[in-house]
Amino acid sequence: MVDKKKYVPEMTQKEIDEIRSSIKSASKRIMADYIERMKKTSNNRPEAMSYFDDIADLFGQRERELQAAKQDGTKIVGYFCNFAPIELIMAADAIPVRVNSGWYDTAKIGDRVVPVEVCPMVRSTIGAKMIGLSPYLELSDALISVLTCDGMTKESEILSDFKPVFTMPIPRVKDSAHSLRFWNDEIKIAKDYIERLTKNKITRKKLKRSIELIHKATRTFRRLQELRKGPPVIMGRDAMLVNQTFMWDDTKRWIEKTEALCNELDKRVQDKIYACPPDTPRVMVTGTPMIWPDNWKLPSIVEEASPQGVIVADELCSSDRLLNDPVGIDEWSMDDMFHGISERYLMSSTCPCFTSNDGNEDRINWLLNKVKEWKVDGVIYYVVRGCMLYAMEYPRLKKVLDNLNLPIYYLDTEYTREDVGQMKTRVEAFLEMLTARVDL
């Protein structure tokens, strides 16, 4: 091999193929297994979920669609964090796909490049790229990486061994006019980059259309989250899967199918058909993003445990935070649309990578609002080892929730299946305690 890679060690093609095929077959089995278990847990799962079960197969329908689109000349842009402006990507007739990796096994391959102390999601993404496992990561023509945490910052550098990576530095303090100005410039530079990549010009009309499309998606998304406020008509895992499929699914189709699901759930609210007994402890999950397929361990444990819990809300950038905030447009001029987009991504984000003098109050408020509106009984604070930002924020949140007399449980884990049994014991003890409180 001639090309010099700065970071990644050389692997022979044979080795790559071997590892990939073994992980891929294992992963297929695991995805099927998870979906099977989701079906089993919920005694009457909504019928509209079957579409999401299919699209959740990473090596299935959607991969073929993207391949076909790519052959037609459509560019595919992968992105890592929720800050990448998908409206701009769509306005340039490209397809945005979020490519964070949730495979446990590839994290071990990533260990060859970065030390184990690094966030496993980053390691797993690097590993997935090294063996070419993730179909979306492979298909994307360029990657947009927003430099949120340290892991993401260096990950983009390592991945530039493989693909063109466009990095967007993000200011760490939101509450100042110059941060917003900086980020607005950054979004404009991103627009130029996307235009150069796709060779399509982002016009006012196209941008307006894509913003309106995402508005529709946000509306549907919010509708689904509103439905989770009442008695549990849908298991948390199902809703989380629906949220998560947005990251790679075709947006129009996703809106359609999710609307269908919401209609079905609306009916269930009226007919009082619940997915689990209404007095099941309502759990909120917050912390490190949980990415399908492998990192589905915690939601599965919570909803399969005895006593059972139901996840009614979460505060993960892989689920409830994906589409919560709309782009607010005052006037449909190009300038104002850019301002709207930059505000939507920077200002309303509650990523812990931000800080401020008053201690990131908007994030705490958002959590408290969720706790109250979704009538949460207990919070599970999920942190993977190496995720500094979430881990360091825990004491603050604990203090706030202690004042509300709301139990919070800190759960740290890794990208591994070995601690499932032990985690199950811990989660069950927590749920037991919640059940006792609910009975009171």
Next chain:
Amino acid sequence: MALEILGSLLEVTVIAGLMIAGLLAVVIWIRNKTVRITYLRTVVQITSLVAIFASLPLLALWPSLVIAIVVFITIFFGRFFCGWICPFGLYMDIITFVRKAMKISYRNLPKRLNEALHKLRYAIVAIILLLPFFLGSPFDLENWRSFFLFEYQYKPLMIVFLGPLEPLVIPWSGVIGYGGYSLSYPYVRGITEYFPQYAITISIFLFVFLTIISSFFVRRSWCRFCPTGVSIAAIDRFKRSRWIPLLHLHKTEEKCTKCGICDRVCPLQVTEIYEQKGGELTTSMCMLCMRCVEMCPEQGCLKVNVAGKSIVESRNWLEPSRNE
């Protein structure tokens, strides 16, 4: 005779225009939720313009009464008057509509300049309140009486306070007359009366030109230092008197995601709504146009309270509401 026909024709066109505007508002009321209040506000503004037009003789006869009404409204409803009634505001909003249609984006004033302009209003009002001390004896009751009734030497003050209320067409004493009606523009009559003869045309032209151009690029540019809306500003300025106005903006801090939309859409560039940590928002700059309430995407985060009861609430404007 011809004049009367012309007058009644004008009346009919105004009423017809009003109805069409109302209809338009209703149509948009159903469709686009992010402009509902704006259109409702425009209809209210046009209606009140007609009302002011109809009461013009009254305006001439009882200036202090009208001022009393204006002050009364501003004390109890805040700068609601500026946002919802003031004709000059309507003209500026219409210019804004034109600009929006042309897809040209607005400019923002630098924050410091905006605040300086805001403070300039107090200076203007302070000078006006000091006038009786210079233009007459402060111990002379007659002097104070004519000050409050805008008589004799205090007549120009009427223009300062009632200037923005001037409709574009008035039945007498305008600049360019035609058939008993003459064209006018806010503050213009004041200029014609109190400027030296040779400077009238140029100063009117300059004033009209500058206000139109500035409000084309800067939303509601005149409102930033207009002395008419200052009375409530003075009330809101002091913490002790903040309970007086009935109308208040209220923010629920917990629901706020700090997305910054309210900050951006505000035509007067008021930042307090974004910066303040919940509770009643009283800033002397806010003219209660409720644009922020209408654009806030969080259900119940921003509210408009009348004596503690909320009449308008921000909502998830993506979703059709339940009572529709």
